[in-house]
Amino acid sequence: xxxxxxxxxxxxxxxxxxxxxxxxxxxxxxxxxxxxxxxxxxxxxxxxxxxxxxxxxxxxxxxxxxxxxxxxxxxxxxxxxxxxxxxxxxxxxxxxxxxxxxxxxxxxxxxxxxxxxxxxxxxxxxxxxxxxxxxxxxxxxxxxxxxxxxxxxxxxxxxxxxxxxxxxxxxxxxxxxxxxxxxxxxxxxxxxxxxxxxxxxxxxxxxxxxxxxxxxxxxxxxxxxxxxxxxxxxxxxxxxxxxxxxxxxxxxxx
Amino acid sequence: xxxxxxxxxxxxxxxxxxxxxxxxxxxxxxxxxxxxxxxxxxxxxxxxxxxxxxxxxxxxxxxxxxxxxxxxxxxxxxxxxxxxxxxxxxxxxxxxxxxxxxxxxxxxxxxxxxxxxxxxxxxxxxxxxxxxxxxxxxxxxxxxxxxxxxxxxxxxxxxxxxxxxxxxxxxxxxxxxxxxxxxxxxxxxxxxxxxxxxxxxxxxxxxxxxxxxxxxxxxxxxxxxxxxxxxxxxxxxxxxxxxxxxxxxxxxxxxxxxxxxxxxxxxxxxxxxxxxxxxxxxxxxxxxxxx
Numbered sequence: 001x002x003x004x005x006x007x008x009x010x011x012x013x014x015x016x017x018x019x020x021x022x023x024x025x026x027x028x029x030x031x032x033x034x035x036x037x038x039x040x041x042x043x044x045x046x047x048x049x050x051x052x053x054x055x056x057x058x059x060x061x062x063x064x065x066x067x068x069x070x071x072x073x074x075x076x077x078x079x080x081x082x083x084x085x086x087x088x089x090x091x092x093x094x095x096x097x098x099x100x101x102x103x104x105x106x107x108x109x110x111x112x113x114x115x116x117x118x119x120x121x122x123x124x125x126x127x128x129x130x131x132x133x134x135x136x137x138x139x140x141x142x143x144x145x146x147x148x149x150x151x152x153x154x155x156x157x158x159x160x161x162x163x164x165x166x167x168x169x170x171x172x173x174x175x176x177x178x179x180x181x182x183x184x185x186x187x188x189x190x191x192x193x194x195x196x197x198x199x200x201x202x203x204x205x206x207x208x209x210x211x212x213x214x215x216x217x218x219x220x221x222x223x224x225x226x227x228x229x230x231x232x233x234x235x236x237x238x239x240x241x242x243x244x245x246x247x248x249x250x251x252x253x254x
Numbered sequence: 255x256x257x258x259x260x261x262x263x264x265x266x267x268x269x270x271x272x273x274x275x276x277x278x279x280x281x282x283x284x285x286x287x288x289x290x291x292x293x294x295x296x297x298x299x300x301x302x303x304x305x306x307x308x309x310x311x312x313x314x315x316x317x318x319x320x321x322x323x324x325x326x327x328x329x330x331x332x333x334x335x336x337x338x339x340x341x342x343x344x345x346x347x348x349x350x351x352x353x354x355x356x357x358x359x360x361x362x363x364x365x366x367x368x369x370x371x372x373x374x375x376x377x378x379x380x381x382x383x384x385x386x387x388x389x390x391x392x393x394x395x396x397x398x399x400x401x402x403x404x405x406x407x408x409x410x411x412x413x414x415x416x417x418x419x420x421x422x423x424x425x426x427x428x429x430x431x432x433x434x435x436x437x438x439x440x441x442x443x444x445x446x447x448x449x450x451x452x453x454x455x456x457x458x459x460x461x462x463x464x465x466x467x468x469x470x471x472x473x474x475x476x477x478x479x480x481x482x483x484x485x486x487x488x489x490x491x492x493x494x495x496x497x498x499x500x501x502x503x504x505x506x507x508x509x510x511x512x513x514x515x516x517x518x519x520x521x522x523x524x525x526x527x528x529x530x531x532x533x534x535x536x537x538x539x540x541x542x543x544x545x
Contacts, residue, residue, distance in 0.1 A: 054435060056431055056434060056435060059427075059430060059431065059434060061358045061359065061360060084437040084438070084439055085437065087434065087435055087436065087437040088436070088437035090435070091435070091436075092431075092432075092435035094428060094431065094432065096428065098426070098428040098429055098431070098432040098544070099432075099544055100429070100432060100433065100447055100450075100544070101429070101447065101450040101451040101453075101542045101543050101544045102450060102542050103542065110433075110436065110438075110446070111436040111437065111438075114436070114437070114438050114439075114442050114446070115437065147541050147542045147543075148542075148544075149542070149543070149544045149545060160432070163436065164435070164436070167436050167437060173435075
């Protein structure tokens with residue numbers, strides 16, 4: 001994978017919460033149409049790194065960002081960058097699925113609507129297409145007008161996936177997307193992600209090593225805010241170069 | 255073994271029992287007070303309540319016990335309170351959304367704005383009345399429906415705004431992140447997501463302010479004035495139910511005083527109906543709220 005092709009390139013990224021430095025000089029290339037998994041013990045800055053990719057950190061107070069994140073070659077932290085356009089390129093799955101306070105249909109239609117899709121027919125089409133892609137259509141086709149909060153947590157997470165896909169992003173971000181789900185729902189979401197990597201670039205944060213082994217094509221290990229090691233998942237798992245990575249993969253640090 | 259532990263358990267149980275009794279007594283007191291008020295008003299109102307009371311305006315000598323009704327005050331109160339509530343809502347919702355979505359939690363501006371609203375909430379309504387009166391004079395207006403609406407809107411605004419503000423504060427941060435991550439602007443997140451999530455609470459705030467507005471006498475005394483006719487335009491003085499009660503209760507004639515109670519019954523009924531309608535609407539709005 002040549003650097004020029006990487007849709008997301010992180011360059012010397014440091015993030016501070018007030019006086020606390022959460023990320024230290026992180027550089028990372030995220031390859032196209034692969035699943036990149038960021039692993040590391042809790043509190044190591046995984047979520048911060050993920051949220052820095054679509055500027056979701058902006059909403060938090062007292063956050064300072066230094067360095068660059070290049071998405072399709074464009075520095076998203078440059079002063080003139082339009083943040084809504086950056087975010088539209090990425091769909092986010094959060095730790096706990098957070099559905100919007102509206103019907104199942106409206107949850108998926110929300111994104112396309114705010115980006116200007118008006119026609120009923122087009123909206124219907126989009127809703128169905130992405131509910132299918134998220135593997136939820138058959139379960140909800142007869143109850144699209146019901147409140148999204150009536151769905152089970154597992155269904156809600158797939159609805160969030162459909163909602164994210166409906167704005168037609170290039171990248172899918174997952175922040176421990178299965179941590180609130182039961183095992184069958186987790187497997188379902190993992191399966192979706194494996195299918196989606198054919199068309200999308202996927203970045204997933206997890207602290208579950210087994211999950212990383214199952215789905216990762218590319219692996220990045222983050223420890224105390226520092227990117228310790230990254231590379232093709234098979235290589236890193238088989239022969240970690242850094243002693244800290246080795247300790248983490250063998251379960252000595254968790 | 256069971257010495258100290260047993261004693262303390264006994265004390266804890268007694269404390270629990272005591273608190274339960276206290277809570278039950280408070281609940282009973284509230285319900286009793288409500289029933290007493292409603293009962294007294296209705297008891298006194300029944301002799302004077304008639305269809306003509308509701309459908310006619312006061313004729314000559316109404317306040318001396320002659321014929322007529324309080325239609326002028328019913329219509330006046332409704333127009334005034336609805337106008338003021340609508341106006342207060344137009345100010346409250348944007349400000350409350352601004353405080354919650356555009357300002358950080360630690361923002362000084364937001365803290366001062368909330369403090370000002372709390373102070374305004376506590377200002378007695380007669381002060382709003384006096385203030386409205388001065389502004390009216392300065393602008394060369396006379397007592398009118400419009401002046402009354404503006405003054406009552408001012409009275410309702412801090413109540414409504416802080417009530418809405420408090421429910422917006424409870425909207426989960428993650429909901430904002432979810433909307434943001436789809437590329438929504440703050441404006442879209444505010445009006446499409448936050449307002450929906452907080453809809454039942456917003457409705458409660460609006461009803462609270464409406465109840466305060468329609469029941470207030472002091473703020474409209476100088477600003478809306480009083481008239482025996484139903485106001486034909488915003489420039490006409492408008493009668494209101496609280497003032498109708500006040501004037502009728504102030505007469506020495508028992509039959510006119512009865513009419514005051516009838517007016518009070520009508521006012522109470524209006525508030526009751528609006529609250530019930532609001533609750534029904536609230537239950538509908540609650541459907542989609544994410545718990």
